[in-house]
Amino acid sequence: MLSRVAPWLASRKDGAAPGVAVRPLGGPDTSQLVDLARQDAVANVFILSHLKAAGSAAPTAGGARILGVFDGGTLLGACWAGANLVPVQLDPELAGTVAAAAHSTGRRYASIFGPADSVLALYAGLEQFGQAAHEVREDQPLMTISGPPAVAPDPRLGFGQLADFDKILPACAAMFEEEVGYSPYLGGREYYSRRVKGLIREGHSLVHLDAAGEVVFKAELGAVTPEVTQVQGVWMNPALRGQGLSAGYMAAVVVLAQTRAPVTSLYVNNFNSRARATYERVGFRQVGTFATVLF
DSSP: OOOSSOTTBOOGGGTOOTTEEEEEOOGGGHHHHHHHHGGGTTTTHHHHHHHHHHSSSSOOTTSOEEEEEEETTEEEEEEEESSEEEEESOOGGGHHHHHHHHHHTTOOOSEEEEEHHHHHHHHHHHHTTTOOOSEEEEEEEEEEEESSOSSOOOTTOEEOOGGGHHHHHHHHHHHHHHHHSSOTTTTOSHHHHHHHHHHHHTTOEEEEEOTTSOEEEEEEEEEEOSSEEEEEEEEEOGGGTTSSOHHHHHHHHHHHHTTTOSEEEEEOOTTOHHHHHHHHHHTOEEEEEEEEEEO
C-alpha cells in the first residue's frame, strides 16, 4: 500500500527502504542519470536519446519531467513522465512510490513502456488511483542486431525527404492506428505532423516510395544514441503484404540504422509471430522483454 501521509515517500509496505524518496530531476542530476541509464544502453535508449538532445535532466519546456528515486544522494532509479511513462533502471519494488509521484502531478499518460517488470509494477501502482488501461501488452521481446543482416537488404529503402512529407505522413498515421487502435490526429493534426516532420528532418525516417509516389514500406529510428538505435513504426503497404518483401526491407533498415549507431534494436508484440519471424530471419535476437500499457 502507498503511504497515505506523503505519496512522494516510500513506505516499508512498498518494499522500499526507509528514507527512499522521489523528486523531479534537475540539471545537476544529469550525470547521475546518464550513468544509471548506461547500465543498459539498449533498454534505456529512449532516455539516453533525450539526454543527448536536451543536454540536461531538467524538466522540458513542454512540462515533461524525469522523476528520480533517491536514497540520500544516490539515484536508485528514474522514470520519464511526459506524454508517456518510461522507467529507467527502476526496481519494481520502488515502482509504487514512483506511481504515486506521477499521479500527484495531475497528468494523464497515454502509455507506459519499457522493461516489463518495471512497467507492470508501475501500472499496478497507478491502478490504485483509478487509472485503468485500455490494453496491456505484457510480453514484447526486445531484440537487437549488431553487424550485417543475415539477408540481402533491399536497396530501394532510403532516408525520407521533406519534399515527400505529404506522402509519408498518411503512412505513419495508418501504422499508428493499426498499432494502438485510434488515430494520432485525435485532438488535432499539428503535434503528430510536427513529430513526423522532425523525424524526417533529423534523418530518422526510412522509406521506399514507388514510381507513383505511394509508400511501399517505411520505418523510423524513434530513438538514437551513438551506441544504439531503436526502430519503430515498421509498416508495409497493405496491398503488398504477404509477398515476402519485409525481410529485405528490414535488412535495409539495419544497414541504414548502422550508419547512426552499431547496435540496432526494436521490440515487438509476442503475438505478432510473423513479424518476429521476419526479425529473426534478418538476424535480430532477443535480449530482454518489454511491456506496454495503453491508456
